[in-house]
Amino acid sequence: MPDYDFSQVDAAIIDNQLNTARVFRDVLIRMGFRRVELFDSVKAAAGLLTAAMPDLILVDADAEDGEAFRFIRTLRNEPTVPNPFTCVIATTWAPTPALLTRATNVGGDDLLMKPVSPKQVRDRIVSLIESRKGFVVTADYTGPDRRKSPRDGAQVPVLDAPNTLRLKATGQWTQSGVRMLLNEAIATVATQKRLRASIQVAFLAEFAMVGLARATPDRMAVDHVGRIGGFLDDLLRRLDGDGDHAPVEAVARAVKTLVETILSRVQAGPAGADDLAQLQTLSRALMQAVDPDRPLEAMTREVSTAVTGYRARLEQMAQAKAAAAAAAAPADPAAAMPPPAAGAPDALVSASARPGG
Numbered sequence: 001m002p003d004y005d006f007s008q009v010d011a012a013i014i015d016n017q018l019n020t021a022r023v024f025r026d027v028l029i030r031m032g033f034r035r036v037e038l039f040d041s042v043k044a045a046a047g048l049l050t051a052a053m054p055d056l057i058l059v060d061a062d063a064e065d066g067e068a069f070r071f072i073r074t075l076r077n078e079p080t081v082p083n084p085f086t087c088v089i090a091t092t093w094a095p096t097p098a099l100l101t102r103a104t105n106v107g108g109d110d111l112l113m114k115p116v117s118p119k120q121v122r123d124r125i126v127s128l129i130e131s132r133k134g135f136v137v138t139a140d141y142t143g144p145d146r147r148k149s150p151r152d153g154a155q156v157p158v159l160d161a162p163n164t165l166r167l168k169a170t171g172q173w174t175q176s177g178v179r180m181l182l183n184e185a186i187a188t189v190a191t192q193k194r195l196r197a198s199i200q201v202a203f204l205a206e207f208a209m210v211g212l213a214r215a216t217p218d219r220m221a222v223d224h225v226g227r228i229g230g231f232l233d234d235l236l237r238r239l240d241g242d243g244d245h246a247p248v249e250a251v252a253r254a255v256k257t258l259v260e261t262i263l264s265r266v267q268a269g270p271a272g273a274d275d276l277a278q279l280q281t282l283s284r285a286l287m288q289a290v291d292p293d294r295p296l297e298a299m300t301r302e303v304s305t306a307v308t309g310y311r312a313r314l315e316q317m318a319q320a321k322a323a324a325a326a327a328a329a330p331a332d333p334a335a336a337m338p339p340p341a342a343g344a345p346d347a348l349v350s351a352s353a354r355p356g357g
Contacts, residue, residue, distance in 0.1 A: 004126070004129060004169040004170065005032070005168075005169060005170075005171060006028075006031050006032040006033045006034070006168070006169055007032055007034055008034055008168040008173060009032075009033050009034055009055050009056065009165060009168045009169060010033070010034055010035045010036075010037075010054040010055055010056075011028050011033050011035070011036045011037070011054050011055065011056040011057070011058070012036070012037045012038075012039065012045060012048055012054040012056075012057045012058070013025055013028075013036065013037070013038050013039070013057075013058045013059075014039045014040075014041070014042055014044075014045045014057065014058070014059040014060060014068070014071070015038075015039075015040070015058070015059075015060040015091065016040050016041055016060065016063070017060070018038075018040065020060075020091075020114060020115075021038045021040075022038075023115075023116070024036075024058055024091075024116070024121065025038060027116075027118045027121045027122075028056075028121070030118070031121075031122065031125070035054075037054070041067070042059070042063070042067040042068060042070070042071045043067070045059075045071070048075075049071075049074060049075060049078065049080075049081050050080065050081075050082070051082070052082065053081070053082050053083035053086045053164075054086065055086065055087065055164040055165040055168060056086070056087045056088075056089070056125065056128075056165050057075075057086055057087070057088045057089070058089050058090075058091055058112070059071060059072065059088065059089075059090055059091065060090075060091050060092070061090040061091060061092045061099060061102075061103060061111070062092050062093055062094065066102075068090060069102055069103070069106045070106075072088055072090070072103070072106040072107050072108050073106040073107060075088065075107070076106070076107035076141075076142040076143045077107075077141075077142050079186075079190065079237065079238060079240075082182070083162075083164065083182055084142065084186065084189070085135065085161040085162050085163065085164075085182070085185065086164070087109050087128045087132070087163065087165045088107070088108050088109050089108070089109060089110045089111070089112050089124060089128075090103040090108045090110070090111050090112070091111075091112045091113075091114055091116075092111060092112075092113060092114065093113075093114050095111060095113045099111065104144075104146050105141070105146070106143070107141065107142060107143025107144065108143070108144075109128060109132065109133075109144055110124055110127070110128070112124055125165070128163070128165055128166070129163075129165060129166045129169050129170070130166075132144065132163055132166070133145045134158035134159055134160055134161065135158070135159040135160075135161040135189075136156050136157075136158055136159070137156070137159065137188075137189050137192035137193060137196060138156060138196045138200075139193070139196040139197045139199070139200035139231055139234070140200075140231075142189060142193070145158055156196070157192070159185065159188060159189070159192075161185055162178065162181040162182050162185050164178060190238050190240060193234065193235070193238050194235050194238050194239070194248070194290050195287075195290050195291050197231045197232070197234055197235040197238075197290075198235065198283075198286045198287045198289075198290040198291070199287060199299065199302065199303060200231050201228050201231050201232060201235075201255060201283050201286060202283040202284060202286070202287055202299070202300075202303045203303050203306055203307060203310075204224045204225060204227055204228050204231075205225065205228065205279050205280060205283040206280065206283075206303055206304065206307050207221070207224055207307050207310065207311075208221040208222070208224045208225040209221075209276050209279070209280065211224075212225065212262065212266060212270065212271040212276060213270050213271060213273070213276060214270055215269070215270055216269075216270075217266040217269075217270055217271065222263070222266055225259060225262060225263065225279075226259075226263060228255065228256075228259045229256055229259055229260070232252050232253075232255060232256045232259075235248075235252055235290075236249060236252055236253075247289045248286070248289045248290055251282060251285050251286045251289050252286060254282055255279070255282045255283060255286055258275065258278060258279055258282060259279070261275065262275050262276075262279065284296060284299075284300060287299045287300075287303075
C-alpha cells in the first residue's frame with residue numbers, strides 16, 4: 001500500500017453486530033486512523049448528519065427496513081449536512097446485484113462483502129483515495145457518477161467533490177482550506193439541484209401533456225405530473241440567501257398551484273387546453289428564472305430530447321414485455337387457435353381437429 005498517513009483521519013462504523021464492528025475498527029486503528037466511532041444503528045448515528053462529519057463511514061446495508069440506504073441518501077442530499085461528500089462504504093453479508101444497485105442509487109461509493117480481510121479494507125480505502133469517482137447532481141440524486149453512458153438530452157456536469165479522506169491521507173488538509181472547498185462544493189450542488197429540479201419539472205410536464213389531454217387521462221401521465229410538486233418543494237427549500245431568488249420562488253409557486261388545479265380536474269375528465277398550455281409556459285419560465293444566462297431554446301431542446309428518449313425506452317420495454325408474453329404462449333398452434341365461430345364453414349376448422357383428420 002502507498003505510504004499514506006491516516007493519523008488525522010476519522011471514521012465511523014454503523015453495524016448492529018458488535019463483533020463485526022470491532023473487526024472493522026481494529027483494521028482501521030492498525031492502519032493508523034486517529035478516531036473510529038462505533039454505532040449500533042443508524043438511529044444512534046443520526047448525529048453524524050449535523051455534527052463534524054468523519055472522513056469515512058462504513059454502514060451495514062443488511063437491515064430489513066432499509067435504514068442504511070435512507071441514511072446514505074439523506075447524507076448526500078440534505079442541504080444542512082456539513083460534508084455530503086464523505087466517503088461511504090456499504091457492507092453486507094449477502095451481496096446481490098440488486099443490493100449493489102440500491103447502494104449505488106442512493107450515493108454509496110462502494111459495497112464490501114463481509115467477512116473481510118484487512119487487505120480488502122485497505123484496498124477499498126486506497127481506491128477511494130486514488131480513484132474515487134466524481135460526483136453528479138440531478139434532481140433526485142447526488143453522489144458518485146453511476147452512469148455507464150449519458151442519457152439522451154442530459155448535460156450533467158461532473159463535480160470534483162472534496163475528498164477529506166484523500167486530503168488528510170496525503171498531507172494536503174488544512175481546516176480553513178477544506179472548509180472553503182466544502183462551502184464552494186455545497187454551493188455548487190445547491191445551484192445544480194435548483195437547475196436540475198427546474199429541468200425535471202419541465203420534463204415531467206412535457207411528457208404528461210399528451211396523456212392528460214385524452215378523454216380519459218392516461219394514468220402514467222397523471223402520475224408523472226403528480227411528481228412535480230415534490231421537485232418544486234426541494235427547489236424551494238434550496239433558495240438560500242446567496243442571491244435574489246424572488247423570481248424563481250414566484251414561478252415555482254405558480255407552477256405548484258397550477259399542477260394542483262390540473263390534478264383536481266383530471267379526476268373528472270381531460271385537462272383543459274388552457275391549463276396545459278400554461279403548464280408548458282410556466283415550466284419553461286421556471287427553467288429560465290433558475291438559469292437566466294442559458295438560452296431557453298437550449299434548455300427546451302434538452303427537455304424535448306430527454307422526453308423523446310424516455311418514450312423510446314418505454315416503447316422498448318413494452319415490446320420486450322410483449323415478446324416475452326408471446327414466447328410463453330403455447331407452442332402447439334392448434335392449442336393457441338381460438339375455436340371457430342358458431343356457424344363457421346367446416347373448411348375453416350383445423351384439419352387436425354376433424355374426425356379422422
